[in-house]
Amino acid sequence: MKIASIFLTLALLAGGFGFAADANKIVVDGSTTVGPIAKAFAEFYMKQNPGVNITVSESGSGNGAKSLVNKSCQVASMSRLLKLNEYEAAVHSEILPVAHVVALDGIAMIVHPGNPVSKLTMAQVKDIYLGKIKNWNQIGGPNTAIVIISRDTNSGTYETFEGKVMKGEKIAKNCEYVGSNGAIRQRVQSTPAALGYVGIGFLDNTVKALPIDGVNPTPETVKNGSYPIARPLYMVTDDYPKMGSHLYRYINLYLTVKGQAIIEEIGFIPVTSY
């Protein structure tokens, strides 16, 4: 009896391992910005194809690239392109990264809804995050110290902000770091003196987005290039997926009318307009 139960357990385990390796399972990992798109696509696709299992995790663009190189995911969702050394690592592990641009995004500077400041310039944002402007009253607000919040360094949103706004200069030491877009929004909506940045898809009426250099962060300004802090959002696969496979149909959802409706619903900008 005991030997029989041991055999049964081993058989079940072996079956479980076999199940994990088939083509009906897609693992997506990476950016917290692209995460909502990947999740919405996954829900839509799994409803249409009940035999498929798609899991989405959001541990940061850097983590996503790492998982793709380590072959522990099939799709890396990233809000920035792979860096040169990530490409090198991928080639070294015989992975051919192919980046699909699934949507466009802008990074909005947000403040608490009760903050009277109504606009910022790129130079002001940079000086605030450098620590040169320390108090809201230096830019037309109340006499309170500015609480600057940034994403942690494994985030693609952070990389875009560092590249386009800070231009590589170091952020001030008293800047607070949080782990996701949602966390920045939560901090800013509960802290009157806070300034943070989130992807446009995370804007809602609990925070106030400020125009930068006179341009509001909206889908139109991102598409026509007038909003200065904008970027494409990627899903990266190993080589182009086999045509007709589940991975191929999942990745190309952004080209369908329904996929673009989903992207717009979440708050991002579709790449094309049907």
Added chain:
Amino acid sequence: MSDAASRLRRLAAFFSKGLLFLATALSLVAVLLIILYIARDAIPFFKLRGLKELFASASWFPSGHPPEFGALAIFIGSGLVTLGAIVVAVPLGVAAAIALSDILPYRLRQAVKPVIEILAALPSVAYGFFALVIFAPLLQNRGGSLLALAAWLIALPLGLLLIFVITEIVTRRVREDVAQAARLILAATLVVILVRGLLALSSLLGRVAISSGTNALNVSIILGIMALPTIVSVAEDSLQAAGRELREGSYALGATRAETLFKVVIPAAGSGIIAAVILGVMRAIGETMVVWMASGNAAQIPSPWFNFLSPVRTLTATIAGDMGEADQVLGSERYHVLFALALCLLLTSFIANLASEWILRRQQRRLGGLK
């Protein structure tokens, strides 16, 4: 017993002893291997960047061009929140343990002890979520009044106790018929001074504006609450283990309850209480989720160093937060520095454990075999 039977019995004994030895060896080997692998991946960082930068510089910019790995602010951040957790948890925990084992009714102890032990099993991410979503905005919106309330709650009972003791000591030499009146007058004056002092302090504290609720104070309080069940549980167990005979012997010799408690029971359970405190402190040092979510993660040295209202960054949160960006092939300094920080954490707990062993052994020697 026949020859075959006794041989079989000896063989069975040999195998079972071997199995138990294997189990013990496996756990030991696992711990040693962890230390070995962490050290193996930490050494390259010191070879690449030397010892000085990590411990002496406070500029932490691992993704900068060029990158800087000065972790002094992070070490100070870890030390600060641990200190705060100790201040919150140790007095409360030890006092609660003493109260549960010797002062409160037995039925209360039977009811409360299991609840405290369940509290120790609450997941740390739940504490972190509470700290970020509820406690941080509370500190921001009502920080001043919270601090004032805390000052009243702590200082009033302690102050009243102190006044009582002072009046007793001062009026000891006074004549019996005047003593009562003298005590009352002295007590009244001191209470008035205490209340006025507290009112002034609380109005001062009430004006403090906390601009960011994710700071060292937030994390210290939550870490203290997390360490509390561990300290209470282990300390209370060791106080109980001192035994009824010890207490009854002390009463039999004419000691009061206070004398028995402070001069007999607590010294007897001393080693266990110290072990409990060190366990609680270890929990606070190694906690990751709470500090990553609610400490602000700003790699700066607070000015002045004891300013608990400023956001800090700890070793554990740095390792958790930077893990995604640091891949073995991609950024080798960035990868190895995380192992260097982990090695420092390991060494700290190692030293703390050695210290507690040393204290325990000294205690046992001094008490001469009482435990």
